[in-house]
Amino acid sequence: MATAIDVIKESLSKKGFRQIEGGNHNKWFFYHNGKRTCAYIVFSRSSKMKDFDDSLLVAAKRELKLKTNGEVRDLWNCPMSQADFIARLKEYGVLQANE
Template identity: 30%
Template sequence: MKSRKAKDLKKTLLKKGFEINPKQQHHESYYLIVDGKKTHIHTYFSHNLSDYGTSLMGKMKKQLKFVESSLAEKFFDCPLSKEEYIAMLKENKEI
């Protein structure tokens, strides 16, 4: 997966149904909300990193339950909608 700016990743997550868990102090936690309920799908951001390289993007891909890197890329590039992402998670029995 290609490197990305943390601020762009956060913006995309918020657009696609994630919310910040404000109780974390060392990291920012983002949880997926579906039908008003918090799911187990989540990812973390370090406060001091502004760029996420290929290694961290790979970890985020796994945390967000993507099987294929191409789908994760589409998610962050925005062709994959929130509804399509949730449908994928349901199809893979993640939610």
């Protein structure tokens, strides 16, 4: 299975992710309270790569600081809201409670 990268980007942009310009790779970082977090995802700029293969979820979940492939799918297929994502990052110690 695969998910269209355009669909993923649209979903991420609605949930607090911003694209960092420059370089050969599309880097999307999550911002919280105006600060850049270490949760991010990188997409290849290659025109050949239009879909994100499920076998890459293992890399995506490390970049996004999530624990399971299902959480990654939930993030970009919408069940996981921005608030839910922040709650996960706090639960996993990526964000501090006061951040």
